[in-house]
Structure formats: C-alpha cells, structure tokens
Amino acid sequence: MRAENITSVTQFILVGLSNHHKTQVLLFVVILLIYLLTIVGNLVIITLIQVDSRLHTPMYYFLTHLSSLEVCYVTSTVPQMLAHLLAGNGAISFARCATQMYIALSLGSTEGLLLGAMAYDRYLAICHPLVYVIAMGRWRQAQLALGAWAGGFLLSIMNVSCTLRLPFCGPNRVNHFFCELPVVLKLACADTRVTEGVIFGAAVLILLVPLSVILTSYSLILSSVLQMQSVSGRSKAFSTCASHLAVVTLFYGTVISMYMRPRSGTATDLDKRIAVFYIVVTPLLNPIIYTLRNKDVHGAVAKVFQRWGFEPKSKH
Secondary structure (H helix, E strand, C coil): CCCCCCCCCCEEEECCCCCCHHHHHHHHHHHHHHHHHHHHHHHHHHHHHHHCHHHCCHHHHHHHHHHHHHHHHHHCCHHHHHHHHHHCCCEEEHHHHHHHHHHHHHHHHHHHHHHHHHHHHHHHHHHCHHHHHHHCCHHHHHHHHHHHHHHHHHHHHHHHHHHHCCCCCCCCEECCCCCCHHHHHCCCCCCCHHHHHHHHHHHHHHHHHHHHHHHHHHHHHHHHHHCCCCHHHHHHHHHHHHHHHHHHHHHHHHHHHHHCCCCCCCCCHHHHHHHHHHHHHHHHHHHHHHHCCCHHHHHHHHHHHHHCCCCCCCCC
C-alpha cells in the first residue's frame, strides 16, 4: 500500500500577490496597464525595425529578438496572474503548472543569454568599428541569436525534468503568482539537494557567464568612450551605457537573487516581490531604454507618420 501513487498532487494553489480584495483590484489595474504597454511597446519596435531598411543592422536584429522574447515572456505569466487577481482563485493543474514553469524558465534563460550577445555586439561596434561589418555578419548574428534561444530552452528542459522527477505529495500551496521552479521545488516530498545543484550549475551558465560578458564589454566600451575627443559624444555614450546597465543590473540582480541564493525551507513573500521586477518591470523598461534616445528609431517613427499622412507642417 505504501507505493500507492506518492505523487498525489493534481493541482497547485497559487497564493498570489495579495489576499485583500481592494489590493487585488488595484494590482489588477496597474499590472494590466503595464502588460498592455509592454505588448504595444515591443510590437511597435518590431514593426518599425521591419518597415525601415535603415534599421536592418545587427543591433536592431538582436533588438527584434529581445522584443519578441519579451512579448512571449510576459504573456506566459501575466494573463494568468491577472485572471487570478480578478477571480481570487489561484488554482492551476499540475500539467499546466509544469508547462508554465518550463516556458517561463526557457524564455527567461534565453533573455539572459541574449543580453550577453547584445553587449558583445555593442563592444564590437564601438571598440572595433573597422572589422565590425565582417565580424558581425548575418551568419554570426543568426548563430548568436539561435544559440541564445537553443541554450535557454535546452538548459530549461534539464532543470524542469529534474524537478518533475521528484514526488509531490502535499502541501500544494505555492506562495507565488505563477509556477516558478525554485518555489515549486520547495514543495517536493524528497531530498532536493541534487536538483538544486543542477539548477545552480545551469544558472551559472545562463546568468553569470553572460553577465561577465556584459560587464567586460561595457567596461571596454567605457574605456573607449573616455578617449573620445567630443564632449557631447562622450556624454551621449555614457548616458546610453548607464541606462543599458541599469536595466541589466535590475534583470540579472533580481534573477540571481532568486535562483542562486541559498534555499530556505519555505517560500517567502520576498520571492514573489523579487519576481515582479523581472516578470513585469524589465519587459516594460527594455523597449523604452533601448529606443528612448535613439535617433534612428525616432527617424523611423517620423517616416511611418509621413506614410500615414501625418507629415509635420513646415514653418514659414
């Protein structure tokens, strides 16, 4: 009788961000607004890059991938979060939980690797402009982008399969707003040390290696910028690097604190508060930061407006 189906959990209950009705309504409105802005902002970037031939460069090629990734990333978690906030019911089947855990982890892992590729691209463009066109040809762009997607999804298969091999026999309350691997892992009815070691090793490849590439790239970029003669050019480069590094720090800092810090026995409210930053906030910030002061994007927007008949009147 003891071997009678130890994996008895058929659904999980997501606790969510709050149990207070008024707070749930407020969070629903705020998160829905952020979600819509994120979707629209990233779709606008993808459209602009596709319609303006001046944006058919390596930097915008990677930005297209990042924007597409962000649309998928927020859609894998936020609509369910909104539904639970509205209904007040956080029940999710074991199969749906496992699927969401894999998709969200894969997309998040891909973003970590893709940001590293984008930093490497900027390093080549600024520090080695004479060889940039050859070094970052179309085949190299495709290799880096596909490598990021493949690496994110393959490493996530390993992490999620190791987690799902463990028995889940109760409790089934997940102190989170979606099925995130480290939080679900805490509910397993077995020794999780080996699985935690696998997850930590994958996190080193997905987070620390790209982060090292990013920090090294931007250090070399800043060193090159300091040698510029133009004060305005130097100021613009510093401003751009600072804004990029701010988003990178927010994304990697919060994800590393979730996946690479020592695990406690139970999930705390801190886990889901940290997750809000890389699930909700950074997907909104990325399109803003990468395009806000970008003259090429501004030109593409003006070109689209002209096609639609909104050409600004000339001053006499």
